[in-house]
Amino acid sequence: MLNDQELLRYSRQILLAHIDIEGQLRLKDSRVLIVGLGGLGAPVALYLAAAGVGELHLADFDTVDLTNLQRQIIHDTDSVGMSKVDSAIKRLAAINPEIQLVAHRTALDEDSLAAAVAGVDLVLDCSDNFSTREAVNAACVLAGKPLVSGAAIRLEGQLSVFDPRRPESPCYHCLYGHGSEAELTCSEAGVVGPLVGLVGSLQALEALKLLAGFGEPLVGRLLLIDALGSRFRELRVKRDPGCSVCGPKHA
Numbered sequence: 577m578l579n580d581q582e583l584l585r586y587s588r589q590i591l592l593a594h595i596d597i598e599g600q601l602r603l604k605d606s607r608v609l610i611v612g613l614g615g616l617g618a619p620v621a622l623y624l625a626a627a628g629v630g631e632l633h634l635a636d637f638d639t640v641d642l643t644n645l646q647r648q649i650i651h652d653t654d655s656v657g658m659s660k661v662d663s664a665i666k667r668l669a670a671i672n673p674e675i676q677l678v679a680h681r682t683a684l685d686e687d688s689l690a691a692a693v694a695g696v697d698l699v700l701d702c703s704d705n706f707s708t709r710e711a712v713n714a715a716c717v718l719a720g721k722p723l724v725s726g727a728a729i730r731l732e733g734q735l736s737v738f739d740p741r742r743p744e745s746p747c748y749h750c751l752y753g754h755g756s757e758a759e760l761t762c763s764e765a766g767v768v769g770p771l772v773g774l775v776g777s778l779q780a781l782e783a784l785k786l787l788a789g790f791g792e793p794l795v796g797r798l799l800l801i802d803a804l805g806s807r808f809r810e811l812r813v814k815r816d817p818g819c820s821v822c823g824p825k826h827a
């Protein structure tokens with residue numbers, strides 16, 4: 577049940593018929609894994625903590641650097657040099673003492689990633705590189721856990737939801753697994769803070785919808801954000817029946 581403090585804290589979203597007390601209880605009973613506490617993970621963790629998601633599992637092996645602070649708004653100047661997980665825990669615990677925070681401070685290998693994914697209801701990929709994205713996707717397909725995936729580089733953002741519980745849903749590899757242009761990172765290509773904030777906020781929103789059970793999730797659709805022209809576009813994306821990760825040979 578929800579205590580009086582929780583009823584007050586979450587009152588503005590409980591007011592929504594789509595969430596109500598039942599949805600709030602579902603959020604309280606939910607466990608999510610956030611992979612990466614950078615520009616995307618920052619708003620994701622802040623909003624999910626504030627919304628009362630019961631357990632946030634936070635994974636990042638990096639430490640806070642001065643160059644992060646332009647966009648990674650969960651960290652502050654006093655946290656430079658501190659592990660990103662500890663820096664995030666400090667901020668999240670201050671926002672919402674009602675939730676549980678679980679730390680993964682070391683890099684996750686295949687086994688520890690599988691265990692981390694198995695221990696949650698939903699995963700948010702907020703990482704910044706292709707190999708992590710592929711590994712997180714494979715672990716989610718194997719465990720049958722929904723994955724909210726976001727990315728932002730320069731002035732472009734992308735967002736989609738992959739849900740192996742739905743037979744029609746593609747996985748990350750169906751979309752991106754066929755080799756693409758050379759991998760870019762924000763440290764090389766640059767990025768603006770509000771764009772990663774926007775993509776991360778949309779990831780948090782998709783997670784709340786999936787966990788509380790309302791709305792239409794971004795499954796089978798890829799949202800493309802063009803910050804330069806202030807345009808949102810949507811592409812239909814299909815499951816690849818020959819996909820080496822979610823295809824029938826590997827199911």
Ligand SMILES: [Zn+2]
Binds near residue numbers: 749750751820821822
């Ligand atoms: Zn696939």
